Structure formats: structure tokens, C-alpha cells
Amino acid sequence: MVSFYDELKDRTNDFLLSCIGCGNCMKVCPISESSNMVIKNLNTATSSPENTPLPESIIEFTHKCFQCGLCNDVCPTNSHREEMMLLLKSKLQSTLPKEYHNKLALKGQNLGFVKNIKQKFAKNKDILGPLLPHYEKRNLKECDTLFYFGCYMLSPTEIQHNTIIIANKLGIDYEILGGLKYCCGMPHYYAGQIDNSEIMHIELLDAINKVNPKVVITSCAECYEALKNLQRKMGASFQPMTTTEWILKNINNLQLKKLSDKVMFHESCIYKRKENMREHGPEVIRKVADLKEFQNIKSANLCCGNLRCDHDPEGLSTLHDKKLQAAKTTGKMCVECVHCWENFADDASRHGITLTDITTLVVNALIDKSEGLEQPKEARPKEIFEGEN
Amino acid sequence: MVHYVIIGNGIAGITAAETIRKKDKKNRITIITNENYQSYFRAALTKYLRGDFDEENLQLKPLKFYEKQNIGMINKQVTKVIPETNQVVLEGRGLVKFDKLLIASGASPVTEAWPCGDLNGIHVLRNLDDAKKILTKARVHRRVVIVGGGILGIQAAEALHRLGNRVTMLVRGKEIGWPVIDACVARKLSTRMTNAGIDIRLNETVKEFRGKDQSVTDVKSTKGKIYKTNLVVIAIGVKPNISFLTGSGIGIDEGILVNDHLQTNHANIFAAGDCVQFKNPALLQYEDRRSWFPAAKMGETAGQNILEENIAFKPGVYSSFTQLFGIPYAFIGNFNPKVSLKERKEYRLIHLGCKTGIKHKAIVLKNGRIVGASFFGERTNADLFKKMIDKEMNIDLFAKRLFDPMFDLKSLFIEKKPEPEETIEESSFSSTAE
Known part of the structure; x- marks a missing residue:
């Protein structure tokens, strides 16, 4: 197998050779x-x-790039500027801002700092609720369906709980894998720590192989990409699936009523541009609610900016404003990926926009909610996450 | 000390120089060029013409790049190459001795011997000087005739139209862009261009130019029509710059003949870029190679082979990713194959959105294997289709589902684990032997 870094380098080399210098990529880039x-x-x-001294402006720009891939759509030669930026980021590891380190240091089986994990876990313990016994569980049973929650098990969203409600409703046998220890490694990949990411992929594959599942379901776009990598590059035999795809597959077994909500749909960059899976989300929403399209295409394409790892939050907030302004027509925005929810949460409440997600919509649309593990609650505020380190 | 000499400062030449310099830090590299500029993004010249950016952004490398990389430059025209004595003869009696030579002399535009073809105001568009000349005139003159309906012609028409000129395009064929634009896209595009105000004349080309005081005033077409104009841009193709090699003993035909290692008939002379013609015609069709990315890739491979790394050039199928009139366009593989009536049964065309809207997707199958694809308006998965065409994947069973947005194209490229059956067979084989 070719290592992740070599593969990226080979691909990027071709992109560099095919660049004709039209500058379209920099014209559409949302970063100022x-x-x-x-x-x-x-x-x-x-x-x-590596280690060539570079101008400060380029270093700053590189660390602000969050890989949204808008540049890819406008490139006349179909090259991926975001991947070139990723290679540059991996070469600039010595100048990586501390926000990146703070976020990444928590994750991974051997890479995460135990102390930090304990602190974070203590703060977010009540979020887990009924999922507490599954957190970083070691004795995994063999099962056909595996819910891979990764680090978003500690996220303040309701997505992980809602997924379990739907699974119970369908009456399937499942196993849960999650916790900061079982991170997929994609945050490291997109921060340029490509070799670390590869190690974490291997560790994750070992953990999944204990369960020996047929399908692995996740709600996080990065986790999904990692699972796809395991399948494509490391020969894993399971079928990765997004929660949305899984819901869509089983939608006839769920008794759903149509809600009166009018929602806008925010597409995840990874699903949309890297995995070409843009149709599942709208399909599910159309079944349970009223889908409204974003009118202004430019702001509709704006990304949540998760891959920048909280570096330069003010800049990101101004970018979010554009998107949320466009979402004001219905006042409700639906996301598919956990990280989109996390990043938009604060700014959405500031703009008075209700942020929801596909699993919440589906659970609300369930006619009979009695068999669920727990009733869906209003999402908790994000403050729980603040003040760490 | 080894002296590497490179003729030509285009993308092939500069990429080769860079590739050599990455691995060989001490030996001498000299680039000989007849242009007075640092190397620039030639493919973005139409963008420059449109006024999207200035000359500084057009440059390929930062200032002092050549000094930093220790690459020497000679600004002179090469008149002769003598392989026997390893010498390059420059204009005005200069001589350069080389140990390894790379010829990346590029191509120059084709013109025909039209009557009065040398009048002022008749231009080709190939280098920065041409673009500058056209630009100064396009700001003054308000009527432009573009001869040729290829991709360059279309992009030049778009740029000059943006500058406020009245543009007439004379296209020799019955569609614009044949054979690198598929017929359906050509129709959609020409409707769009006509609506924008560009006058497209099909099946028509120049018969003669007429002028007054050494400047062009009229173009008379083969249909006998007369178009008043002050500026003519000719874009009917290019031919390799190989005239300085005639009689030198280096094998040439239409271009410089090379093997798949980009080596000419002399072991220490290589060639790359638009001036190249491959000896193995099955490997590469010569017309298909004259664009930016293959030239860059050839430059890289030639650089590696000059350092004796022995790497074969793998071109992949022809592909053209570009923007026509602001709309993304991709054209991959052999989409418009020349087929006889007998062979016609083997081919199958699947298309989507041909009649409605601007978006269009189409693929061509030969005996169930995908050989060509064309995308207009949206080309999200075009690179995956290129991969499929490169592999000549058999897609007969699910060809119709390929355009379904729910279809996971990437799943086609998953490399499956080797099946364990083989080992079982072996063991059973050995047990019977016992």
C-alpha cells in the first residue's frame, strides 16, 4: 500500500503541473x-x-485554509487546490498554530494525552446519558451493524442519541464504538499530520475488526471519509454508510408523518465534493419536512470551517454570517454532519435561527415514539465545551 | 562537470530544468529562449486578454527564481543543432557546447498563404507579444474577425467580446470545435454565443484579405461574403517548431521523433512538449498531445530521463478540462471516433440533458467498454470518468446508472483483497498429490 503522504504528494504533483495560472481559485476563496x-x-x-523559509503571508493563509473545496469547482483544469494547500500545510507543521494542537492532542489511542481526555470527559460526562457504558468500551461483541460515533460521542448534539432511538425503533442488533480514543484520524489528516492520521486509521481498523460488522454507520463526514479510506486503501470488508443513507434505506420500515417545518439544507463539504453523496440528505428531508433551497448559490456553498480546528474564530464567524443571513428566509437550517452542527451552533443562536439535523427531524416525525431509548430533548448549549485546557 | 542545455522556456523546458535541479544541485543548466520574458502561463493568455489579471500574475515563477535555482539563460534564437560535436549554434555565430540536450522548442501557429495575408491588423495568438499587440488594437478597433472555431478561437472570441468588440467567427467545419467538442455541446454553446452577440459563420473560411494603407479593412469569405474589420485573429492550429533541425541528423517527421522515453535517435538528445511526435502511434496520437498538462508531464519525464532514471512516459487518454464561455467543460478520450458503417454497431452513445437546459453529459462505449466522455455545465465526477477510460473499464451492465446522482462511482475503484480461494485450491491440489 502507498502511504497516505506519498499518495497525496503524487496527486498534488500532477495538479501543480496542470495549473495554468488562471487564478480562479483565489477569486472564489472565502478567506479574505x-x-x-x-x-x-x-x-x-x-x-x-520541507523547511524552506516561506513568506509570512503564505504561512498565515495556509493555516487559515479549511479545505472547503470551493476552488475545485471553478478550476478550468479540474485540479484540487485544497489538496495542494493540504500538502503545503503538512510541510508547515513547525508553524502550526496552537489551536490545532489543542484540538488534536485530545484524540487517538496512543497519541492523545490521557490527562486532557480525563478533563474533557469529566466535563461532558452528563452528555453521554444512556450511552455512558459504551464510551471507549473495550469488550466489543461481534455484530452485523456497528454505529461508529468516534469523538462526537462527547459532542453536545443530539445526533448520537437520535440514531440509537431510530435503531431501537427498527429493532436491529447493533454495537457502538466511540470515544476520544477511537478517533478516526481525519482531523489530523486535514491539519497536515498525515502520518499520524495513517496510524490512527490502522488502530481504528483493528477496533472495528473486533466487531466484524457488515455495515458501519456514522453521522460525521470526516469519520465517513476515514471509513471509506479503510475500505478503499486498506482492504476493509465492511460497507461504510452515513446515517442519512441508512435512514433512507430503512425509511419504509419507519412510520413517519410529515412535519410542517420548512427547512434549508446545509450540505457537508466532504459529502458533497469529496464523496459525491449530495442527494441523500435532501431526499430524507423531502420525506419528513418541506425542503427549501438556498437562493444565493455563493453563500449556500459556504462551509462550516471545521477543518481549521478553531483557529481564527472571528474570521470564521463573519463567514458564517453570510450563510446564516441566507438561511433567514425560513429560520430553520438542517445539517447532516455533526461538525457542521457544532460549528454553526453559536452563530445560529445569535442570528435567531433554529439549527436542526436530519436525525432530529426523523425522530420528531416518528408517529409512535414509545419504544425509543429516550425522548429527544432541546440541544444543550455549547458552553459545556468552553474553558478547556 | 555536466552541462545540461534546454532549448525553450515554455512549461516543458522549465519543468525539466526544475526536475533536474531538484536532484542535481551542482551541474550547469542553461535555457536558451527567443522570448524576452520569464516563462509564463501560456494557457492563461486568453484570460490576460480578457483583462482578468495583469502581466505579473501571468508569470510562472517568482522573481529571481532562475538565479536562486542557478539556471543560466541565453536570449537568442537557435539556428542549428550539431549532434556529432554536441553543439548548438545560435543566431549571430554563437556556439553552446552541451553534454545533454533537451529540445522543447514548442509550436507556432499555422497560417495559410491567403492573398494579402501580411497586412497590419492580422494576428495570431500564441505568445505574450501577440497578446499585447491584440490587446492594444482591441481597445481601439471595434470589429474583429476570428478565423477558426477551436477552443482557442472560442476563448479569444469570448475575451474580445468582453472588451466590447463586435466579433465574427469564421468556422471551417459544420460545428464549432470539431473534433474536441461534442456536437451537442457545440450546438448549445453556439446558441449561447449567438445570444450574447457573437456572429458565428459555419462552413465558411477566409478566401482573401483586403486592405488600405497596409492595414486590413475587409475579409472576403469562401462564400463570397465581405466582413468589414480592423483586426483579424487567426486560430486554426499549430505546427511544431522544428525547422532548425532539418539536415542535422535528428529524426523528424511532423515533429521530433522520440521513443516512449522521450529520447531522439541520439542518446544524449531528448525532446518534450508540443514539438514532439511519438514513434509509436498507438501510444499517442500526435494531435492529441498539444496542450499544457501533457507538455508539463513530458518535461518532468524528460528531466528524469536526462538524469538516467529510465522512466517511460505514460500519457493516459486525451483529456481537455477547460471553461468555455464561463461554463466548465470536460472532454475525455476518443469521443468522436472515426468509424466506418460496419464498426458502427460496436459503439453506443449514452447521453443526458441533450435537449433541455445547459447541462449535458455523455459517454461513448465500444463493445461495452467506456472510451470517451463529455461534460458540459457540471463535471463533478469527470476525473473519475477519466480514470475509468484510462482503465478501459467494462461498464456495459450499469452504464445507464452512471449518471444517477445516488450511484457511488468511487466504489468502482475499490481494490478488492485477493480471494482466499487460490490457497484452498493449492492445498487441495497438494493433498491429492499426496
Whole structure:
């Protein structure tokens, strides 16, 4: 198997060669620094060997890039500027801002710092609720269906609980894998720590192989990409599935009523641009609620910015404003991925927009909710996460 | 000390120089060029023409790149190459001695011997000087005739139209862009261009130019029509720059003949870029290779082979990813194959959105294997289709589902684990032997 880093390097080399310097990528880039970027400097920086001194402006821009992939759509040669930026980021590890380190240090079986995990766990313990026995569980049973919750088990969303409600409703046998220890490694990948990411992929595959599942279901776009990587590159035999896809597959077995909600749908960058799975979300929403399209395409494409790992939050907030302004037509925005929810939560409440997600919509649309593990509650505020480290 | 000499400062030449410099830090590299500029993004010239950015953004490498990389430059025209004595003859009696030579002299535009074809105001569009000349005139003159309906012609028409000119396009064929734009897209595109105000004349080309005071005033077409104009841009194709090699002993035909290692008939002379013609015609069709990415890739491979790494050039199928009139467009593989009536049964065309809207997708199958694809308007998965065409994947069973947005294309490329059956067979085999 070719290592992740070599694969990225090979692909990026071809992109660099095919670049014709039109500058379209920098014109659509949502990051404000992009207007000062010149393609020749960026390309030379990307192809330069590691530890070459680079101008401050390029370093700053690189760490602000959150891989949304808007640049890919406008490239006349169909190259991926975001992957070139990722390679540059991996070469600039020595200058990685501390926000990245703070976020990444928590995760992974051997890479995470035990102390930090304990602190974070203590703060977020009540979020787990009925999932507490499954947190970083070691004795996993063999099962056909595995819910892989990864690090979002500690997330303040309701997505993980709702998934279990739906699973109980369907009456299937399942196993749950989750916790900071079982991180998929994609946050590290997108922060440029590509070798670390590969180690975590291998560790994750070992954990999943204990369960020996046929399908692995997750609600996080990054986790889904990691599962796909395991399937494509490491020869895993299971079928990765997003929660949305899984719901869509079983939608006839769920008794659903149609809600009166009018919702806008925020697409995840990874599902949309990297995995080409843009149809599942709207399909499910159309079944349970009224789907409204974003009118202004430019703001509709804006990303939640999760892959920047909380670096430069003010800049991100101004970007969110554009998107949320466009969502005000219905006042309700639905997301598919856990991280989109986490990143939009604060700004949405500031704009007075109700943030919801597909699993919540489905659970609300259930005619008979009695068999569920727990009734869906209003999502908890994000404050629980703040003040760490 | 080894002296590497590179003729040509285009993308092939500069990529080769960079590739050599990455691995060989001390030996001498010299680039000989007849242009007075640092190398620039030639493929973005139409963008420059449109006024999207200035000359600084057009440059390929930052300032002082050549000094930093220790690459020497000679700004002169090469008149001759003498392989026997390893020498390059420059214009005005200069001589450069080389140990390894790379010829990346590129191509120049084709013109025909039209009457009065040398009048002022008649231009080709190939290098920065041409673009500058056209730009100064396009700001003054308000009527432009573009000869040729290829991708360059379309992009030049778009750029000059944006600058406020009245543009007439003379297209020799019955559709614009044949054969690198599929017929359905050509129709959609020409409707769009006509609506924008560009006058497209099909089945028509130049018969003669007429002028007054050494400047062009009229174009007379083969249909006998007369178009008043002050500026003519000719974009009917390119031919390799190989005239300086005639009689040198280096094998040439339409281009410089090379093997799949980009080596000419002399072991220490290589060629890359638009000037190349491959000896193995099955490997590469010569017309298909003249674009930016293959040139860059050839430059890289030639650089590696000059360092004796022995790497074969793998081109993959022809593909053209570009934007026509602001709409993304992808054209991959052999979409418009020349087939006789007998062979016609083997081919199958599947298309979506041909009659409605602007978006269009189509694939061509030959005996169930995908050989070509064309995307217009949206091309999210175009790179995956290129992969499929490269592998000549047999997709007969699910061809119709390929355009279904729910269909997971990436799942086609999953490399499956080797089946354990083989080992079982072996063991059973050995047990019977016992």
C-alpha cells in the first residue's frame, strides 16, 4: 500500500503541473487573505522542499485554509487546490498554530494525552446519558451493524442519541464504538499530520475488526471519509454508510408523518465534493419536512470551517454570517454532519435561527415514539465545551 | 562537470530544468529562449486578454527564481543543432557546447498563404507579444474577425467580446470545435454565443484579405461574403517548431521523433512538449498531445530521463478540462471516433440533458467498454470518468446508472483483497498429490 503522504504528494504533483495560472481559485476563496495571493508564489511554495523559509503571508493563509473545496469547482483544469494547500500545510507543521494542537492532542489511542481526555470527559460526562457504558468500551461483541460515533460521542448534539432511538425503533442488533480514543484520524489528516492520521486509521481498523460488522454507520463526514479510506486503501470488508443513507434505506420500515417545518439544507463539504453523496440528505428531508433551497448559490456553498480546528474564530464567524443571513428566509437550517452542527451552533443562536439535523427531524416525525431509548430533548448549549485546557 | 542545455522556456523546458535541479544541485543548466520574458502561463493568455489579471500574475515563477535555482539563460534564437560535436549554434555565430540536450522548442501557429495575408491588423495568438499587440488594437478597433472555431478561437472570441468588440467567427467545419467538442455541446454553446452577440459563420473560411494603407479593412469569405474589420485573429492550429533541425541528423517527421522515453535517435538528445511526435502511434496520437498538462508531464519525464532514471512516459487518454464561455467543460478520450458503417454497431452513445437546459453529459462505449466522455455545465465526477477510460473499464451492465446522482462511482475503484480461494485450491491440489 502507498502511504497516505506519498499518495497525496503524487496527486498534488500532477495538479501543480496542470495549473495554468488562471487564478480562479483565489477569486472564489472565502478567506479574505486570498485576494493577496499570487499563484506563482503559492505553486512554488507547494513544490518547494520541507523547511524552506516561506513568506509570512503564505504561512498565515495556509493555516487559515479549511479545505472547503470551493476552488475545485471553478478550476478550468479540474485540479484540487485544497489538496495542494493540504500538502503545503503538512510541510508547515513547525508553524502550526496552537489551536490545532489543542484540538488534536485530545484524540487517538496512543497519541492523545490521557490527562486532557480525563478533563474533557469529566466535563461532558452528563452528555453521554444512556450511552455512558459504551464510551471507549473495550469488550466489543461481534455484530452485523456497528454505529461508529468516534469523538462526537462527547459532542453536545443530539445526533448520537437520535440514531440509537431510530435503531431501537427498527429493532436491529447493533454495537457502538466511540470515544476520544477511537478517533478516526481525519482531523489530523486535514491539519497536515498525515502520518499520524495513517496510524490512527490502522488502530481504528483493528477496533472495528473486533466487531466484524457488515455495515458501519456514522453521522460525521470526516469519520465517513476515514471509513471509506479503510475500505478503499486498506482492504476493509465492511460497507461504510452515513446515517442519512441508512435512514433512507430503512425509511419504509419507519412510520413517519410529515412535519410542517420548512427547512434549508446545509450540505457537508466532504459529502458533497469529496464523496459525491449530495442527494441523500435532501431526499430524507423531502420525506419528513418541506425542503427549501438556498437562493444565493455563493453563500449556500459556504462551509462550516471545521477543518481549521478553531483557529481564527472571528474570521470564521463573519463567514458564517453570510450563510446564516441566507438561511433567514425560513429560520430553520438542517445539517447532516455533526461538525457542521457544532460549528454553526453559536452563530445560529445569535442570528435567531433554529439549527436542526436530519436525525432530529426523523425522530420528531416518528408517529409512535414509545419504544425509543429516550425522548429527544432541546440541544444543550455549547458552553459545556468552553474553558478547556 | 555536466552541462545540461534546454532549448525553450515554455512549461516543458522549465519543468525539466526544475526536475533536474531538484536532484542535481551542482551541474550547469542553461535555457536558451527567443522570448524576452520569464516563462509564463501560456494557457492563461486568453484570460490576460480578457483583462482578468495583469502581466505579473501571468508569470510562472517568482522573481529571481532562475538565479536562486542557478539556471543560466541565453536570449537568442537557435539556428542549428550539431549532434556529432554536441553543439548548438545560435543566431549571430554563437556556439553552446552541451553534454545533454533537451529540445522543447514548442509550436507556432499555422497560417495559410491567403492573398494579402501580411497586412497590419492580422494576428495570431500564441505568445505574450501577440497578446499585447491584440490587446492594444482591441481597445481601439471595434470589429474583429476570428478565423477558426477551436477552443482557442472560442476563448479569444469570448475575451474580445468582453472588451466590447463586435466579433465574427469564421468556422471551417459544420460545428464549432470539431473534433474536441461534442456536437451537442457545440450546438448549445453556439446558441449561447449567438445570444450574447457573437456572429458565428459555419462552413465558411477566409478566401482573401483586403486592405488600405497596409492595414486590413475587409475579409472576403469562401462564400463570397465581405466582413468589414480592423483586426483579424487567426486560430486554426499549430505546427511544431522544428525547422532548425532539418539536415542535422535528428529524426523528424511532423515533429521530433522520440521513443516512449522521450529520447531522439541520439542518446544524449531528448525532446518534450508540443514539438514532439511519438514513434509509436498507438501510444499517442500526435494531435492529441498539444496542450499544457501533457507538455508539463513530458518535461518532468524528460528531466528524469536526462538524469538516467529510465522512466517511460505514460500519457493516459486525451483529456481537455477547460471553461468555455464561463461554463466548465470536460472532454475525455476518443469521443468522436472515426468509424466506418460496419464498426458502427460496436459503439453506443449514452447521453443526458441533450435537449433541455445547459447541462449535458455523455459517454461513448465500444463493445461495452467506456472510451470517451463529455461534460458540459457540471463535471463533478469527470476525473473519475477519466480514470475509468484510462482503465478501459467494462461498464456495459450499469452504464445507464452512471449518471444517477445516488450511484457511488468511487466504489468502482475499490481494490478488492485477493480471494482466499487460490490457497484452498493449492492445498487441495497438494493433498491429492499426496
